[in-house]
Amino acid sequence: MVELKNDRFIRALLKQDVDVTPVWMMRQAGRYLPEYREVRKQAGDFMSVCQNPELACEVTLQPLRRYELDAAILFSDILTIPDAMGLGLYFETGEGPKFRKPVRTPEDVNALKVTKAESDLSYVLDAVKLIRNELGGSVPLIGFSGSPWTVATYMVEGGSSKEFAQIKSMLMNTPETMHQLLHILADSVTDYLNAQIRAGAQAVQIFDTWGGALSAHAYETFSLNYMKKIVSGLLREHDGQQVPVILFTKNGGHWLEQIVESGCDCVGLDWTIPLNEARARVGGQVALQGNMDPAVLYGSAEAIRDEVSLILNQFGKGNGHVFNLGHGIHQHVNPDRVTAFVDAVHELSAQYH
Amino acid sequence: MVELKNDRFIRALLKQDVDVTPVWMMRQAGRYLPEYREVRKQAGDFMSVCQNPELACEVTLQPLRRYELDAAILFSDILTIPDAMGLGLYFETGEGPKFRKPVRTPEDVNALKVTKAESDLSYVLDAVKLIRNELGGSVPLIGFSGSPWTVATYMVEGGSSKEFAQIKSMLMNTPETMHQLLHILADSVTDYLNAQIRAGAQAVQIFDTWGGALSAHAYETFSLNYMKKIVSGLLREHDGQQVPVILFTKNGGHWLEQIVESGCDCVGLDWTIPLNEARARVGGQVALQGNMDPAVLYGSAEAIRDEVSLILNQFGKGNGHVFNLGHGIHQHVNPDRVTAFVDAVHELSAQYH
Numbered sequence: 001m002v003e004l005k006n007d008r009f010i011r012a013l014l015k016q017d018v019d020v021t022p023v024w025m026m027r028q029a030g031r032y033l034p035e036y037r038e039v040r041k042q043a044g045d046f047m048s049v050c051q052n053p054e055l056a057c058e059v060t061l062q063p064l065r066r067y068e069l070d071a072a073i074l075f076s077d078i079l080t081i082p083d084a085m086g087l088g089l090y091f092e093t094g095e096g097p098k099f100r101k102p103v104r105t106p107e108d109v110n111a112l113k114v115t116k117a118e119s120d121l122s123y124v125l126d127a128v129k130l131i132r133n134e135l136g137g138s139v140p141l142i143g144f145s146g147s148p149w150t151v152a153t154y155m156v157e158g159g160s161s162k163e164f165a166q167i168k169s170m171l172m173n174t175p176e177t178m179h180q181l182l183h184i185l186a187d188s189v190t191d192y193l194n195a196q197i198r199a200g201a202q203a204v205q206i207f208d209t210w211g212g213a214l215s216a217h218a219y220e221t222f223s224l225n226y227m228k229k230i231v232s233g234l235l236r237e238h239d240g241q242q243v244p245v246i247l248f249t250k251n252g253g254h255w256l257e258q259i260v261e262s263g264c265d266c267v268g269l270d271w272t273i274p275l276n277e278a279r280a281r282v283g284g285q286v287a288l289q290g291n292m293d294p295a296v297l298y299g300s301a302e303a304i305r306d307e308v309s310l311i312l313n314q315f316g317k318g319n320g321h322v323f324n325l326g327h328g329i330h331q332h333v334n335p336d337r338v339t340a341f342v343d344a345v346h347e348l349s350a351q352y353h
Numbered sequence: 354m355v356e357l358k359n360d361r362f363i364r365a366l367l368k369q370d371v372d373v374t375p376v377w378m379m380r381q382a383g384r385y386l387p388e389y390r391e392v393r394k395q396a397g398d399f400m401s402v403c404q405n406p407e408l409a410c411e412v413t414l415q416p417l418r419r420y421e422l423d424a425a426i427l428f429s430d431i432l433t434i435p436d437a438m439g440l441g442l443y444f445e446t447g448e449g450p451k452f453r454k455p456v457r458t459p460e461d462v463n464a465l466k467v468t469k470a471e472s473d474l475s476y477v478l479d480a481v482k483l484i485r486n487e488l489g490g491s492v493p494l495i496g497f498s499g500s501p502w503t504v505a506t507y508m509v510e511g512g513s514s515k516e517f518a519q520i521k522s523m524l525m526n527t528p529e530t531m532h533q534l535l536h537i538l539a540d541s542v543t544d545y546l547n548a549q550i551r552a553g554a555q556a557v558q559i560f561d562t563w564g565g566a567l568s569a570h571a572y573e574t575f576s577l578n579y580m581k582k583i584v585s586g587l588l589r590e591h592d593g594q595q596v597p598v599i600l601f602t603k604n605g606g607h608w609l610e611q612i613v614e615s616g617c618d619c620v621g622l623d624w625t626i627p628l629n630e631a632r633a634r635v636g637g638q639v640a641l642q643g644n645m646d647p648a649v650l651y652g653s654a655e656a657i658r659d660e661v662s663l664i665l666n667q668f669g670k671g672n673g674h675v676f677n678l679g680h681g682i683h684q685h686v687n688p689d690r691v692t693a694f695v696d697a698v699h700e701l702s703a704q705y706h
Contacts, residue, residue: 163647163648163683164648165648165651165683165685168646168648168649168651169648169651169652172648172649172651172652172653172656173651173652173653173656212625214624214625214646215624215625215627215645215646216624216625216626216627217627217663218646219625251604251625253606253607254606254607254625254626254627254630271567271568271569272565272567272568272569272572272604272607273569273607274568274569274570274607277607291568292568293521293567293568293571294516295516295517295518295521295522295525296521296525298518298521298522298525298526299522299525299526300525300526303525303526310570330516330518332518
């Protein structure tokens with residue numbers, strides 16, 4: 001049985017009363033922190049940090065030493081699963097992730113096997129256990145995975161993409177191969193997130209960074225359906241506590257009603273959709289997480305405070321709001337601005353609870 | 354007085370009766386056509402084609418020789434205005450547009466002057482006149498410009514961007530400088546589009562490619578307000594004919610109601626928003642243009658036909674639909690697929706009129 005000293009984040013996800021609105025940031029353990037860059041430099045590259053549980057734990061905890069954040073998030077990557085499948089993940093400076101062996105043909109897909117986290121991704125589970133231990137119940141730990149569609153985009157394109165020419169060709173011309181790949185990934189993600197939960201993750205988020213590159217009907221068929229499959233296969237309670245699930249589709253604001261049908265506890269939002277609109281549409285059913293433009297952190301402390309105030313006001317009074325950025329924090333943000341941001345959320349939100 | 358042989362496009366923009374749904378494609382004169390690549394190769398670079406009225410005319414007409422398109426669009430670029438301001442536009446292979454002298458400081462903005470198309474961009478107006486003459490009234494010619502916000506992103510970032518760190522810093526920290534730049538651009542765009550209309554453009558489109566990178570309130574303040582200013586300053590009738598205005602904000606589907614208030618005749622849509630939803634929200638007030646994912650053109654003729662059918666069915670019966678892609682056609686599309694696409698729109702849409 002877990003005793004959390006600060007359980008605001010979990011309570012907000014479950015739409016329970018809180019004293020102030022909880023806040024965390026996507027990529028809160030990251031390059032904007034000099035102490036993170038120091039670890040990265042020593043480790044060599046990004047994956048070396050992910051794959052070393054002590055280092056992953058250290059960078060996960062770094063932002064919590066600086067800021068009054070209400071949750072920790074496992075330091076890892078959305079591409080650990082295809083890496084474990086043997087596709088050869090690597091990072092080139094300034095280029096984003098790449099795969100040495102992209103998945104393009106029916107034969108490529110046939111050769112893939114569902115990953116088993118206990119054996120194939122044990123370094124992630126070791127990191128989760130270590131972080132939970134180090135946190136000592138101060139704040140909850142979030143586990144995560146990429147969505148099948150999002151992970152598949154990198155596997156098929158061989159890296160980042162703007163136009164998604166390869167994967168959309170696969171989707172159009174060999175939809176059965178596309179579905180086979182997404183099935184394999186959905187099963188892998190379900191197993192992976194459940195293993196993270198068993199290892200100690202107290203909430204999980206599915207990152208669907210590229211679902212918003214699809215049309216509404218293609219999103220439902222090729223992204224949302226597989227996230228539904230995952231949500232329905234997740235442990236929703238562990239160690240006597242509910243484990244909430246957050247589903248975040250960037251640019252998915254048009255499809256809120258369908259996303260809610262996945263059975264998730266909370267929908268993550270980017271900053272293009274006003275929170276009052278999102279709340280009016282689905283706030284009765286789920287919690288909402290978001291949604292400040294990370295670029296606001298380039299502003300002064302006062303400008304940041306104004307934007308936080310506006311967003312809190314958009315959500316209004318009541319339960320079910322987790323404050324976050326609508327995307328990961330940018331690497332060139334001054335760390336002092338994050339203090340202004342986190343403090344503003346806590347100070348200005350008390351009146352709404 | 355213009356006598357158009359095919360006026361479907363103009364009629365659809367004005368929500369008048371048509372026999373079949375008109376169709377054109379963003380970037381229909383472009384790299385997917387071997388005859389375009391041939392002209393590009395001879396001319397040297399992209400701007401050399403834009404700046405040579407004969408070549409701009411030739412590539413504008415190329416897609417009309419292959420396909421039964423219902424409109425021509427001027428071959429040009431959204432960055433001709435800042436180029437005329439002296440910022441030194443250039444294109445590096447595979448890198449997109451860049452500026453030698455980005456606009457970063459209040460001094461940089463103070464040094465800018467509103468462009469006058471008749472003197473500063475006469476090559477564009479010469480191209481418009483030549484194309485109109487060559488078209489001989491077969492189909493209407495669309496003129497265009499980038500939106501102030503979108504053009505400003507390239508000017509301030511110095512090129513393409515993912516995170517918009519520079520311009521969003523300007524927006525947050527020196528909003529008065531940001532507004533000054535946008536004012537200069539709005540005045541330049543108004544003059545530019547009116548000059549295109551006087552030269553013969555029969556409809557105009559404002560491309561707001563990056564408005565969707567803003568939050569709802571920032572979009573209104575920093576992008577939509579300036580497009581409103583432009584729309585209210587445009588010639589809406591010329592040579593005895595109405596000149597419809599299309600406003601296209603990529604990822605702007607959440608803000609349809611506000612976009613309609615700009616006074617435009619038609620709203621361009623990307624493929625993330627289903628047409629039935631968009632029509633229910635604003636279809637009574639404006640025409641809608643869109644919205645097939647350009648990646649559908651990687652599919653077979655049959656798959657393309659299925660998607661066209663689905664989109665026509667989403668819009669349903671009635672006036673006010675221009676079929677288009679939700680973004681520019683990709684360069685690796687097989688030109689034969691465009692035949693399948695254009696023909697499918699005409700054949701399958703008759704039943705809706």
